[in-house]
Amino acid sequence: MSRGKSATPLAKVRGLGASGHGGEHWLAERFTSVALVLLSIWLVAALLMLPDLSQSTLTNFLSRPLGAVPMALFVITAFLHGLHGLKVVVDDYVHEEGNRIASHYFLTMAAIAGASLSLFALASIAFGA
Amino acid sequence: MTSRPDRPLSPHLGIYTWGPHMLVSILHRITGAGLTLAGLAILTWWLMALSGDKEGYELFAFAAGHPVGLVILFGLVWAFWQHLFSGLRHLVLDIGAGYELKTNKFWAVMTIIAAAVMTLVTFFLFMGGVE
Numbered sequence: 113m114s115r116g117k118s119a120t121p122l123a124k125v126r127g128l129g130a131s132g133h134g135g136e137h138w139l140a141e142r143f144t145s146v147a148l149v150l151l152s153i154w155l156v157a158a159l160l161m162l163p164d165l166s167q168s169t170l171t172n173f174l175s176r177p178l179g180a181v182p183m184a185l186f187v188i189t190a191f192l193h194g195l196h197g198l199k200v201v202v203d204d205y206v207h208e209e210g211n212r213i214a215s216h217y218f219l220t221m222a223a224i225a226g227a228s229l230s231l232f233a234l235a236s237i238a239f240g241a
Numbered sequence: 242m243t244s245r246p247d248r249p250l251s252p253h254l255g256i257y258t259w260g261p262h263m264l265v266s267i268l269h270r271i272t273g274a275g276l277t278l279a280g281l282a283i284l285t286w287w288l289m290a291l292s293g294d295k296e297g298y299e300l301f302a303f304a305a306g307h308p309v310g311l312v313i314l315f316g317l318v319w320a321f322w323q324h325l326f327s328g329l330r331h332l333v334l335d336i337g338a339g340y341e342l343k344t345n346k347f348w349a350v351m352t353i354i355a356a357a358v359m360t361l362v363t364f365f366l367f368m369g370g371v372e
Contacts, residue, residue: 118342142332142335145328145332146332149325149328149329152325153325156321156363159367160363160366160367165302167291167295167298170291171291171292173242174291187284187288190280190281190284191281193275194273194277194281196275197274197277198273198274198278199272201270201274205255211265215243226281226282226285229288229289230284230285230288230289231294233285233288233289233291233292234288235291236292237288237291237292
């Protein structure tokens with residue numbers, strides 16, 4: 113990765129930092145945020161366009177590719193972005209290194225658990241289990 | 242991150258005059274934490290209830306339609322729009338634009354107004370659809 117004289121501040125920190133990841137975490141939070149603008153507005157609009165919010169209407173909607181796939185992407189992206197954001201909050205307020213790492217670990221496990229449950233539920237709706 | 246008390250410290254929050262940019266900054270963090278902790282928990286419950294039996298979904302629907310549930314959902318709808326608009330503002334700030342004092346203040350206020358308007362629009366559209 114080029115870090116020449118003309119490098120921007122972001123270019124200079126990429127690959128560096130205490131975690132060795134430098135600006136990648138910062139960038140990933142931005143990438144997921146842009147995706148979430150589209151996916152979350154899709155979710156709100158899609159729910160508003162359904163005739164009702166009954167279980168049968170919603171499971172029918174989520175069993176079609178254009179319902180299930182954006183929903184799966186929304187779940188993955190939202191959990192990733194939420195995890196990134198909460199880790200930054202922890203970094204700002206938890207100063208003791210051991211507690212900071214433990215908090216990151218807990219948040220990561222919770223995000224993986226929540227995303228896995230959501231995706232499994234979505235898959236069982238989509239494949240009619 | 243070890244604390245190094247000898248290091249020069251930046252001026253603390255207390256010396257600055259409170260302004261809309263500071264409100265939007267802390268609201269972005271509060272709404273983000275709320276959307277993640279409460280919003281994603283409810284999203285998971287909703288999807289699991291949808292995939293399960295009729296009784297499970299009826300319990301979710303009862304909780305969502307209960308006055309307490311409606312207040313929480315209303316709060317989450319507001320948090321969603323506030324975080325979305327202040328997040329868009331942050332993306333502009335990230336590329337180095339919008340730091341002029343008047344511009345910065347104007348768009349900070351606009352995120353609050355836009356979020357309030359969209360919250361009411363969204364909530365009334367959803368309530369209309371339920372009835």
